[in-house]
C-alpha cells in the first residue's frame with residue numbers, strides 16, 4: 099500500500115487522522131501483538147508512541163488460562179516491560195462479576211490451576227468438587243482439562259439449581275501451528291451433554307472496556323480497541339460505543355469483514371501499519 103504521510107488512511111482508504119486523538123489503547127494480545135512467542139513488528143513502536151503522547155495501554159484478554167503474573171512474564175520475555183496495571187483479563191472481569199452478583203457464595207470452577215489460584219487470591223469462595231453449597235458453576239479456558247473435570251461439571255449442572263457462567267465465548271485459540279479449542283468450544287461439549295447454556299463474561303460484553311475507561315478516566319472519544327477478532331474484540335468495542343481497529347494479523351480476513359455485520363471503524367494489515375498512521379506527521 100502506498101503511504102502518504104499527510105493523509106494517513108486505513109486499509110479501505112478511510113481517513114485515519116481521528117486516531118491521533120486516542121489516549122487509551124485497549125489491546126488484544128493473541129493474534130494482535132504476537133502469536134505464541136513471535137512478537138509482531140510494530141508492537142514496540144506502537145507502545146513507544148503511546149508512552150510518548152502520555153497515553154495508556156492496557157492489554158485486554160479473554161484468555162482465562164493464564165494469570166496476570168504469567169502475562170507480565172511472557173511480555174517481558176518478548177521485550178515488553180509491563181506491570182499489573184497494564185492488564186485486564188476475563189478472569190479479573192469474572193471476579194468483579196461474581197463479587198457484584200453472587201457475594202459470599204460458593205463457586206465451582208472448571209479452570210486451570212492458575213485461574214483457580216487467582217480467583218481464590220481475589221477472595222472468591224471456590225471449590226472444584228460437586229457439593230451441596232455450590233451456587234454458581236464457572237467454566238474457563240482450561241488448558242489442563244480432563245474428563246474427570248467435565249464429569250464433575252456435568253454432574254452439578256444436571257443435578258442442582260445453579261447459575262452457569264463462562265469466562266469467554268471464543269471458540270478457538272491461536273497457536274503456532276493453527277488453533278486449539280478455547281472456552282466456547284469446551285462450553286459446547288458441556289451444553290451438548292446437559293442442555294445448559296452459560297452467560298459469558300469476557301468480550302464481546304463491554305464490561306472489560308468500560309471498566310478500563312473508568313479506571314483511567316478516559317472518555318469514549320479518547321479510547322480505542324485494537325484486536326484481530328470481529329465477534330469478540332471488535333464487538334466489545336462496538337458494544338461499549340468506542341472506535342475499533344481490526345488488524346489482519348490473526349483470525350479475521352478481509353473476506354470475513356466483507357461478509358460480517360460487525361464492522362470495525364478502521365482496518366489495518368497489522369499493528370505496524372496502525373502505528374505508521376499514528377506516528378507520521
Ligand SMILES: [Mg+2]
Pocket residue numbers: 126127128129130325326327348
Ligand atoms: Mg486475538
